[in-house]
Amino acid sequence: MHHRNEHETYNYVSGMSRRDSLKWLGLLAAGSAVGLTAGCTKALEIGAASSTEGHWPDLDIKPITAKGYGQDPNLVIPPQSPWPLTLTADEITLVALLSDYIVPREGTIPSASELHVPAVINEWVSAPYEGQQRDRIKILNSLAWINDESKLRFKKPFTALSEQQHRAILDDIAYFNEQTPAQFQRIGKAFLRFKELVLAAFFCTPEGCKDIGYLGNVPIAGDYPGPSDEAKAHLDQVLVDLGLSEYAYTD
Amino acid sequence: MSEFKHKVLVVGSGAGGAMAAYTLTKLGHKVLLLEAGRHYDPKTESPMFRRNSEAPLMGAGNKDKNFGFYDATVDGGWQVPDEPYTSAKGSDFYWWRARMLGGRTNHWGRYSLRFSEHDFKGKSRDGHGADWPFEYADLAPWYDKTEELVGVCGTNTGHEDMPDSSPGILQPPPKPRVPELLIAASAKKLGIQAVPMHRAVLTRPKDDRLACFYATPCGSGCSIGAAFQTTTSLLPMAKATGNLKVITDAMVKSVAVNDQGKVTGVTYVDKKTVTEHALEADVVILAASACESARILLNSKHKTHPKGLANSSGQVGRNLMDSTGAWLGAQIPALKGRPRYNEDGHTANHLFIPWWGHQAQANNELDFPRGYHFEIGGGFRQPGSGVSGDKQGYGPALKQQIRDAYGSYVGFALRGEMLPNKDTYMEIDENVKDKWGIPVSKFHFKWSDRELKQIEHGLKTAKQILENMGAEVGELPPAEKAISKGGEIIHEVGTTRMGSSKKDSVTNQWGQTWDCNNLFVMDAGVFASNPHKNCTLTIMTLAMRNSTWLAQQIDNGVL
Helix, strand or coil: CHHHHCCHHHHHHCCCCHHHHHHHHHHHHHCCCCCECCECCHHHHCCCCCCCCCCCCCCCCCCCCCCCCCCCCCCCCCCCCCCCCCCCHHHHHHHHHHHHHHCCCECCECCCHHHCHHHHHHHHHCCCCHHHHHHHHHHHHHHHHHHHHHHHHHCCCHHHCCHHHHHHHHHHHCCCCCCCCHHHHHHHHHHHHHHHHHHHHHHCCHHHHHHHCCCCCCCCCCCCCCCCHHHHHHHHHHHHHCCCHHHCCCC | CCCCCCCEEEECCCHHHHHHHHHHHHCCCCEEEECCCECCCHHHHCCCCCCHHHCHHHHCCCCCCCCCCCCCCCCCECCECCECCEECCCCCECCCECCECCHHHHCCCCECCCCCHHHHCHHHHHCCCCCCCCCHHHHHHHHHHHHHHHCCECCCCCCCCCCCCCCCCCECCCCCCHHHHHHHHHHHHCCCCCEECCECECCCCECCECCCCCCCCHHHCCCCCCECCHHHCHHHHHHHCCCEEEECCEEEEEEEECCCCCEEEEEEEECCCCEEEEEECCEEEECCCHHHHHHHHHCCCECCECCCCCCCCCCCCCCCECCEEEEEEEECHHHCCCCCCCCCCCCCCCEEECCCCHHHHHCCCCCCCCCEEEEEEECCCCCCCCCCCCCCCCCHHHHHHHHHHCCCEEEEEEEECECCCCCCEEEEEEEEECCCCCEEEEEECCCCHHHHHHHHHHHHHHHHHHHHCCCCCCCCCCHHHHCCCECCCCCCECCCCECCCCCCCCECCCCEECCCCCEEECCHHHCCCECCCCCHHHHHHHHHHHHHHHHHHHHCCCC
16 A cells, blocks of 8 residues: 555545545635646637537647666565656546546445545556556546536536536546447547556455455465355356356366 | 685576586585576565555556566566667567576466477477487486476376376376366367366475465565475575575676687676676586577687587577467356456466377378467456456446456467577677677577467467357457567577587587587577477476586596
């Protein structure tokens, strides 16, 4: 948890219910000067009339020049802040809000922001490596697009919108597939990458591992026990269904 | 130690070098071992029980840590800081190196399959490549000794591609898991058998190493010594004899020769002070890795060895081979949402599919000469930086898609035999030097049609096995696209091959160079062919056998 607990600013979400944290984030955003890296992005400058037309912020994103953690980092005590973080407070707020729509609290299972997923996204988009730099371009543009779209549709930045308004936009961009309308394809694809990172950052935590049902990473005394009775019974049924029972493995 | 006077100097502390040092020191000979990387201790440096959430970037790989943050490799990977290599135009070659005590044994897959008589006599059978200068029967007792010492789990399967070990040698293998059991059934429908993998992982305690506790990927290093690496076994055991001295951060530049053409020692660069040092030795063993040892030989030109040391045959650097590699995977719908249990096991294959086509090849039914095996991928692995599933929408419904898809993907990693070809070799790039002033390796690499046909066969077979399990596989990629890049499987061998004639080989069957009787090679450079079964067990077995022979030569006063 090194790189999560480090950043006290993200802890504001901890311990709050999702609704509370969303309300809080909304207030935070409404009370601050809303603007992204490029301030006013191209789409708004050229006065795109409505969200039915495609638009893309095309932010001028400078490459990260920081150093990586190198080829001999300490693996037992991993580097805590391997490179400077680059998201603005507004961007982090937007990331937190979006993350909690992607992974909301479910009963006792914490939401993405409660598990400091925004800090992971910040570390990811700030990293000096090739793959992360490609994601940085996608994600920063996605964040800017979402605000542009919010302003086009509702005259306000995303964080200042109602839940209904949030969902109206998310419903258009979060189902990227063959049916996605042309104007949402580019954002749909970029937002999919953002979703993947949020999901990964959630599921790789101890809480996320529990949620997905990962039961490993614990020492076993004696021989490896193999599949549980329930897993064996399930496999037997799968073999029956696939017509493979007569070929079942024997020692 | 102040009066330490070594008889033998070993270059490299990986599989070959550490086994040579262990064998010689146990037989009472003093060994000085040089390692180009830093000291490394898995007991304190292995990241045990770590979660990906604790690592930068959720543990994902990048140019600093190619196989992920927790991979044990130190100062290495596809690139080593300040130590470049070059490729000829049109050649794509990847050269994995590690700069650490124990070398690549700290992160290897631990798959430990014996080569067979079939493998050692390929040329006699089909006319391709080269035969090895001994029979399987000559090596069998040494495989037993090596497996016993290293600790290999598995069973005697009786499979035609897997020679038996002597009774009592192998440790019991772990029970197979659901994806492996399903694949085994699906393959059997095609008449193809899946069997327990042999792995250098202890399932019973040995010496001061503990048995596996079935957690933490072996590639991260193993602090309890269950997964074999020389840094928790051969090196400390050799040290304990009092006959071993190790110098780390010592990058060997060249082997020194006198006017009679006999080896007198080595020159190395101390990386910490960037100063050159000369060391004398009666016998030198190169075990720096196939391409690094060949590089040292080619960089050791002398008037008595104008083409490079031990290169009167012109074969140093030639006959470079890697394994072929390809991957085919798919989601198995019937595995979606399957019951959870701890599926870590020993963190790699419990079952695999050995090469089943000997008979078909003997009958000329296949259009490629050499075999391959499938390693099996899939399972409930620790979540990391990637997620699988449909990924539609957001919120609880999206999360459910990811939970359903978890553990429902399986795949086949093909590993096959490559034959040597005239377009594939390494040489010295006279225009480029590394930070230590040593001219670097330059690679030429090309797959031949023989490998491409093999990949095509493998992809088709894997597709059938997947479809038998209800997977939708779609159109297969062409073999030229699916095949790995040269070097990518990290099984590079053959650059100082052994043989029965000094005309077409660099060493005799003992790894002793034909040109200098006090110079030996004990890494995969000596391989006469590259069977698909992973190199490390055979590197260690040859190093044990050949340094035992070397010890006899010393004892008899020959060396």
